[in-house]
Amino acid sequence: xxxxxxxxxxxxxxxxxxxxxxxxxxxxLQPPNxxxxxxxxxxxPPTFKVDxxxxxxxxxxxxxxxxxDRFATRTARERRFSMEHVTRLNEGYAxxxxxxxxxxxxxxxxxxxxxxxxxxxxxxxxxFLMETMELREALEAIDPAQPxxxxxxxxxxxxxxxxxxxxEQGMANAFEAHNNTQETTHLEKxxxxxxxxxxxxxxxEEVERLEEKLFV
Amino acid sequence: MAYNDxxxxxxxxxxxxxxxxxxxxxxGTGMVGAPACGDVMKLxxxxxxxxxxxxxKFKTFGCGSAIASSSLVTxxxxxxxxxxxxxxxxxxxxxxxxxxxxKIHCSVLAEDAxxxxxxxxxxxxxxxxx
Numbered sequence: 001x002x003x004x005x006x007x008x009x010x011x012x013x014x015x016x017x018x019x020x021x022x023x024x025x026x027x028x029l030q031p032p033n034x035x036x037x038x039x040x041x042x043x044x045p046p047t048f049k050v051d052x053x054x055x056x057x058x059x060x061x062x063x064x065x066x067x068x069d070r071f072a073t074r075t076a077r078e079r080r081f082s083m084e085h086v087t088r089l090n091e092g093y094a095x096x097x098x099x100x101x102x103x104x105x106x107x108x109x110x111x112x113x114x115x116x117x118x119x120x121x122x123x124x125x126x127x128f129l130m131e132t133m134e135l136r137e138a139l140e141a142i143d144p145a146q147p148x149x150x151x152x153x154x155x156x157x158x159x160x161x162x163x164x165x166x167x168e169q170g171m172a173n174a175f176e177a178h179n180n181t182q183e184t185t186h187l188e189k190x191x192x193x194x195x196x197x198x199x200x201x202x203x204x205e206e207v208e209r210l211e212e213k214l215f216v
Numbered sequence: 217m218a219y220n221d222x223x224x225x226x227x228x229x230x231x232x233x234x235x236x237x238x239x240x241x242x243x244g245t246g247m248v249g250a251p252a253c254g255d256v257m258k259l260x261x262x263x264x265x266x267x268x269x270x271x272x273k274f275k276t277f278g279c280g281s282a283i284a285s286s287s288l289v290t291x292x293x294x295x296x297x298x299x300x301x302x303x304x305x306x307x308x309x310x311x312x313x314x315x316x317x318x319k320i321h322c323s324v325l326a327e328d329a330x331x332x333x334x335x336x337x338x339x340x341x342x343x344x345x346x
Contacts (some may be wrong), residue, residue: 126332129247133256136277195251202254204276 011077019100021065021085029071029078032085037109038092047173048106050096059093100201103171110178112187132199135160140191141208144214153214157207158202167197219280220314226284231291234273236260241344246329250321252334255282259289259329263337267297275327281319285309285326298334 010017010028018024039046042058042210066085071078095101107113135156142152178186221226238245238260246259255278262271273289276283288309293301309315309323 087273124249124251129249129256132249133247133258133275133277133284136256137275140277198251198254199249199256206277 012075020064029066029074029081031081032088036107038096039109041089041092042096044096046106046109047179048099048103048172050102052097055093055096059089060088099168099171100194100197103175103190106175106188107187110187112191114182124192124199128196128199132203135157135203136206139203139210142210144210150211150214153207153210157204160203160207164197164200164204167193167200171197222288222311223289223315224285226287227280229286230283230346232271232273232287232294233275235275236262236271236273239284241340242331242337244333244335244340246331246333246336248325248328248332250278250282252321255279255322255325257282257286257325259326259333261293261298261333261337263297263298267283267299267344269293269296269298269301278325279319279322281313281315281322282325284313285315285322286329288312289326289330291304293330298337303333304330335344 008017008030009015010023010026010030012028013023013026015023015025017030020030022029033041037046042062043053044050044055044058063086066082066089068082068086070081071082095105139153139156142149142156146152171190174186174189174193178184178190229342235258236243236245240262242262242264244261244263246261247256248259249256255276257276257278258274260273261269264270272293274290276277276286289304292304304327306320306323306327310320313321313323
């Protein structure tokens with residue numbers, strides 16, 4: 001058919017399977033389409049700012065269609081495809097839901113390292129490191145035995161959550177600037193914000209650890 | 217992960233933990249971080265008139281290997297000249313502590329901390345002598 005020159009053949013009935021999860025002709029479950037990125041898979045535009053409800057709705061709908069329980073009595077091949085689909089779906093959803101992972105994934109889609117170890121971002125500003133160190137020291141200095149320890153910890157958490165929001169806003173702005181100009185310097189900025197966000201996340205993990213100790 | 221004995225020893229009994237006055241002109245402060253994991257390390261050296269490091273302190277928020285690497289480095293650089301301290305390579309730190317490959321970056325961090333502390337010290341000396 002000239003309209004669909006690249007139509008995939010169904011593994012089961014060998015007919016044209018169509019674009020869907022299931023063969024248009026025989027309804028057999030098709031393997032995951034690895035050409036699709038996570039945004040396409042979850043039917044969301046590839047942007048840093050995401051509509052969480054939309055992501056969740058897509059995720060739930062796909063999860064329902066693809067869950068291995070539904071394929072318990074089907075062919076071994078379909079059972080395996082179902083597992084593969086659900087694994088990829090969970091990975092994709094986890095990636096897009098979390099700002100740091102989402103930013104890294106978007107960098108990858110833009111052909112840049114994901115912002116992990118080999119981010120290539122400029123070394124973190126020493127003033128920022130100094131501040132991070134001071135915040136960690138201040139947190140450490142809180143004596144859990146004092147009656148106001150939980151208030152102090154809570155205040156530090158709120159302060160850090162504001163910093164996290166700033167970094168996320170910074171990433172959103174940098175991605176938007178990149179979309180408008182296509183200049184890669186904006187992606188550099190994203191990687192720098194990601195670096196800073198990781199330090200902040202570590203701080204929040206430490207807060208959580210302290211709070212657990214305090215409330216047991 | 218099982219830590220090697222030397223790492224454990226430095227982790228449980230870290231040497232030279234603490235801070236010095238970072239505004240003191242004889243003190244160099246090195247501040248480094250590992251953005252991939254969010255570890256931060258501060259290494260401070262005090263240099264006497266003969267250019268010898270007579271005291272070193274560190275403060276590290278990070279994993280056991282990062283703490284051990286910085287603790288070890290403070291022991292090694294005490295009594296060394298600034299130039300000798302700069303010769304310490306991450307490979308020696310990693311070998312001494314038998315760090316596994318995934319923890320090599322901790323020793324890199326410690327080496328970078330020495331460089332950063334020395335460069336802070338030197339830039340202070342330059343600005344006071346000029």
